[in-house]
Amino acid sequence: MEASKLPGFLLRRAVKAALVVLAIVVCNFLLVHAAPGDPASVIAGQSGAADAVFLEQLRKQFGLDQPLYVQLWIYLKSVLSLDLGFSHRQQASVAQLVLERLPATLLLTGAAFAFALAGGVTLGALAAQRVGRWADSIITVIALTFYATPLFWVGLMLVLVFSVWLEWLPSFGMSSVGVEMHGLEVVWDVAQHLLLPALTLGLFYLAVYARLTRATMLEVADQDFVKTARAKGVPEGRILRAHVLRNALLPVITFAGIQAGQLLGGSILVETVFAWPGIGRLAFEALLARDYPVLLGVFFCTSVMVVLFNLLTDMLYAIIDPRVEVAG
Amino acid sequence: MSLLRVEGLTVALPPGGDRPHAVEDVSFHVDAGEILCVVGESGSGKSISANAVMGLLPKGLPVRRGSITFEGRNLLSLAPEAMRKLRGERLAMIFQEPMTALNPLMRVGDQIAEVLRVHGSGADAARRVPELLAAVNLPDPAAIARSHPFRLSGGQRQRVMIAMALALEPALLIADEPTTALDVTTQMQILRLIREIQSRRGMGVLFITHDFGVVAEIADRVAVMQRGRIVEQGPAEELLNRPQHPYTRALIAAVPHGAAEARAVIATAPVLELRGVEKTYRRGGFFGARAVVRAVHDADFTLRRGETLGLVGESGSGKSTLARCVVKLVEPEQGTIAYHGTDLRPLSRAAWKPYRQRIQMVFQDPYASLNPRRTVGDTIAEGPVTHGEPRGKALERARELLRLVQLDPGAMDRYPHEFSGGQRQRIGIARALAMEPELLIADEPVSALDVSVQAQVLALLAEIRARLGLTMLFITHDLRVAAQICDRVAVMQRGAIVEQGPTSEVFAAPQHPYTRQLLDSIPGRGWTPPAL
Numbered sequence: 001m002e003a004s005k006l007p008g009f010l011l012r013r014a015v016k017a018a019l020v021v022l023a024i025v026v027c028n029f030l031l032v033h034a035a036p037g038d039p040a041s042v043i044a045g046q047s048g049a050a051d052a053v054f055l056e057q058l059r060k061q062f063g064l065d066q067p068l069y070v071q072l073w074i075y076l077k078s079v080l081s082l083d084l085g086f087s088h089r090q091q092a093s094v095a096q097l098v099l100e101r102l103p104a105t106l107l108l109t110g111a112a113f114a115f116a117l118a119g120g121v122t123l124g125a126l127a128a129q130r131v132g133r134w135a136d137s138i139i140t141v142i143a144l145t146f147y148a149t150p151l152f153w154v155g156l157m158l159v160l161v162f163s164v165w166l167e168w169l170p171s172f173g174m175s176s177v178g179v180e181m182h183g184l185e186v187v188w189d190v191a192q193h194l195l196l197p198a199l200t201l202g203l204f205y206l207a208v209y210a211r212l213t214r215a216t217m218l219e220v221a222d223q224d225f226v227k228t229a230r231a232k233g234v235p236e237g238r239i240l241r242a243h244v245l246r247n248a249l250l251p252v253i254t255f256a257g258i259q260a261g262q263l264l265g266g267s268i269l270v271e272t273v274f275a276w277p278g279i280g281r282l283a284f285e286a287l288l289a290r291d292y293p294v295l296l297g298v299f300f301c302t303s304v305m306v307v308l309f310n311l312l313t314d315m316l317y318a319i320i321d322p323r324v325e326v327a328g
Numbered sequence: 329m330s331l332l333r334v335e336g337l338t339v340a341l342p343p344g345g346d347r348p349h350a351v352e353d354v355s356f357h358v359d360a361g362e363i364l365c366v367v368g369e370s371g372s373g374k375s376i377s378a379n380a381v382m383g384l385l386p387k388g389l390p391v392r393r394g395s396i397t398f399e400g401r402n403l404l405s406l407a408p409e410a411m412r413k414l415r416g417e418r419l420a421m422i423f424q425e426p427m428t429a430l431n432p433l434m435r436v437g438d439q440i441a442e443v444l445r446v447h448g449s450g451a452d453a454a455r456r457v458p459e460l461l462a463a464v465n466l467p468d469p470a471a472i473a474r475s476h477p478f479r480l481s482g483g484q485r486q487r488v489m490i491a492m493a494l495a496l497e498p499a500l501l502i503a504d505e506p507t508t509a510l511d512v513t514t515q516m517q518i519l520r521l522i523r524e525i526q527s528r529r530g531m532g533v534l535f536i537t538h539d540f541g542v543v544a545e546i547a548d549r550v551a552v553m554q555r556g557r558i559v560e561q562g563p564a565e566e567l568l569n570r571p572q573h574p575y576t577r578a579l580i581a582a583v584p585h586g587a588a589e590a591r592a593v594i595a596t597a598p599v600l601e602l603r604g605v606e607k608t609y610r611r612g613g614f615f616g617a618r619a620v621v622r623a624v625h626d627a628d629f630t631l632r633r634g635e636t637l638g639l640v641g642e643s644g645s646g647k648s649t650l651a652r653c654v655v656k657l658v659e660p661e662q663g664t665i666a667y668h669g670t671d672l673r674p675l676s677r678a679a680w681k682p683y684r685q686r687i688q689m690v691f692q693d694p695y696a697s698l699n700p701r702r703t704v705g706d707t708i709a710e711g712p713v714t715h716g717e718p719r720g721k722a723l724e725r726a727r728e729l730l731r732l733v734q735l736d737p738g739a740m741d742r743y744p745h746e747f748s749g750g751q752r753q754r755i756g757i758a759r760a761l762a763m764e765p766e767l768l769i770a771d772e773p774v775s776a777l778d779v780s781v782q783a784q785v786l787a788l789l790a791e792i793r794a795r796l797g798l799t800m801l802f803i804t805h806d807l808r809v810a811a812q813i814c815d816r817v818a819v820m821q822r823g824a825i826v827e828q829g830p831t832s833e834v835f836a837a838p839q840h841p842y843t844r845q846l847l848d849s850i851p852g853r854g855w856t857p858p859a860l
Contacts (some may be wrong), residue, residue: 113700134571143588222423223424223428224428224429225428225429225430227429227433228413228423228429228430228492229431231382231384231415231416231420232386232415232416232442232443232446233410233412233413233414233415233416233417233443233446233447234416234442235446238446241823242431242434242442245430246431246434247431247433247434298786308725319433320433321433322432322433322476322478323432323476327628
């Protein structure tokens with residue numbers, strides 16, 4: 001892509017992305033309200049005094065007695081003014097709750113993403129290079145194992161091995177409780193806590209990338225331009241890096257874009273298993289409590305992320321593959 | 329001493345092939361400053377021989393016997409690293425498909441610089457790359473060097489390939505069908521370029537081709553291959569005009585000679601009349617930049633009953649689009665497509681259906697145009713059954729049609745992959761004929777076929793046409809083929825018909841400069857195949 005086209009492209013895409021997010025916001029709202037039960041019934045149930053008058057009062061207080069389209073309109077207006085609402089259960093603004101939890105989740109998913117991508121592409125390239133030999137078989141078996149094993153089980157096993165038996169790594173939380181630390185100590189502490197959940201979250205995608213890289217590299221290796229490179233007398237190592245791998249990465253990038261969008265949502269399970277104080281657990285707790293504003297806030301945040309990552313993938317693709325014309 | 333001497337080369341095929349060896353006991357030599365053409369049909373082993381010289385044979389094809397001596401060294405006993413150093417430096421190769429032979433993600437200049445770099449002369453790259461691009465007559469070398477391959481046309485890419493191959497001034501250039509995928513005018517330019525560079529530098533060239541026209545254009549000596557063996561070799565002039573071996577004689581006899589004999593003028597009632605048909609492709613819009621391509625415009629023609637009209641042009645000239653407009657595979661925006669006086673263009677899909685039966689199409693690619701999961705019988709009978717014929721009767725007719733296209737009726741229950749390209753094209757013709765059409769549209773029906781098979785299919789088409797009184801619109805890029813089969817030709821360039829008339833007149837006295845250019849680009853024009 002020529003650099004001069006970039007600003008126009010970004011502008012067009014930003015307009016489209018805003019429209020998409022708006023549509024998602026409406027869908028989210030309708031979906032959440034389609035589920036049975038509402039915050040009032042949950043609060044009433046927990047307080048133990050569930051008579052109809054109290055329920056009605058609660059509903060009035062939260063605005064739940066209004067017709068759905070009025071509630072939607074009110075919600076849309078506040079989202080457009082970047083006000084995500086107020087959680088009555090937690091007595092805090094939703095934006096504040098989400099922003100508190102977001103860094104933890106971004107750290108976890110970012111680490112898992114980087115690990116999966118780097119590890120997967122490396123393993124896939126190694127397997128493709130040694131196709132049909134024992135190294136290829138071993139990598140394939142490992143990849144298939146992680147591909148087929150459920151996330152939570154991998155998580156629990158990692159905890160069992162590294163925390164319980166070996167006592168090398170902490171099993172839950174994001175940092176050690178009740179210890180005073182400074183500077184690099186904090187980083188080291190968080191890194192130790194991060195390792196197991198990031199591995200758990202990343203292993204599945206590592207397997208996917210390894211398989212994908214291996215398959216596309218073998219496909220690309222058969223293409224004419226690889227033969228041209230060989231006829232030019234290019235050494236095998238360079239053929240692999242400069243010609244095969246680079247072309248094989250295109251589908252991997254497409255897939256990585258999809259994964260990057262999904263990681264935020266997909267971390268709910270892992271955050272629960274490892275008690276990671278992230279946005280996934282926030283959503284889970286909000287769901288159990290029918291805390292609509294928080295739930296919608298999390299949804300909003302994740303959908304913005306998905307749209308953002310898609311945009312990023314498209315741009316990256318256009319930079320790597322000159323044939324791709326970035327179209328609005 | 330010869331630059332390259334191949335002796336007794338035998339390369340095995342994997343077990344289960346149609347023969348034990350891909351090439352067997354092949355011997356030839358190339359001297360410095362000469363062009364040896366290796367000619368043969370697909371599967372004759374000519375590319376395998378070339379790849380063996382380059383040390384680029386796939387693992388499944390081991391060299392069993394023989395020697396390849398290049399500049400006094402036996403290439404077959406060289407270590408892989410020594411062989412790699414020779415490739416690109418002393419031995420260079422260009423390939424058939426310029427569209428796929430360059431790395432799509434790498435700038436053209438970088439790909440050329442890579443040859444220099446991996447052979448230790450990377451320091452010169454900045455100066456040498458534009459020089460090399462200029463040497464293959466590419467305009468604005470600096471801009472081309474910065475481009476990615478997809479910005480260049482097929483001819484330009486092939487020039488880049490040649491520049492890359494010549495970067496280190498190799499002693500031997502191996503060219504594996506380098507012009508087969510190109511248009512005739514581009515082909516002629518590339519052939520001249522190879523000729524010119526070869527004589528300027530005194531290189532030896534091993535040139536692989538299936539086209540005797542190209543041989544006549546470029547070869548000093550010729551070797552003819554059939555089923556893995558060289559059946560005849562000798563000086564070009566000798567072999568082209570006085571071929572000895574029966575196979576060479578058969579091949580040369582099958583070459584369309586390009587001379588159009590005068591035919592009787594056909595003055596029957598018009599079957600198809602196109603007036604003012606226009607098709608314009610628009611891309612982008614709304615947000616993006618707009619691109620407009622006028623695929624067809626100013627392309628009026630009349631096709632009379634029993635006549636064969638050739639639509640001739642290079643790729644992108646709009647000849648296929650025009651043909652597809654007739655059968656509504658493409659919908660033109662304007663004009664009339666009158667079939668026996670009825671304008672077909674505004675008709676709905678349903679209103680079109682009765683005409684589908686009367687107008688049938690034969691496609692170019694015999695590999696892609698047949699459904700691999702259906703038996704041949706079902707494929708042929710499908711059309712009539714859709715139009716309400718009882719299945720039994722349609723299958724019976726399919727059997728007859730297979731006989732008509734000279735295939736065994738036992739082919740009915742077999743699948744397309746069991747047939748060769750030529751046989752598949754016969755099946756495609758039988759499928760079209762099953763509808764008992766009046767008008768047959770043949771879109772490059774022989775361009776994917778070997779020359780001997782091509783001659784058979786053309787003969788079959790001519791015979792069927794005479795027997796069934798078919799009217800035919802015949803699309804081709806090959807003027808020699810058009811000369812052989814068409815009563816009249818219409819020459820297309822950039823979406824418009826620039827000249828049309830009786831074939832013999834157009835060939836003898838072309839009016840439009842583009843027609844003249846096309847005729848001058850027919851390879852081997854100076855050679856008249858001997859009457860055999």
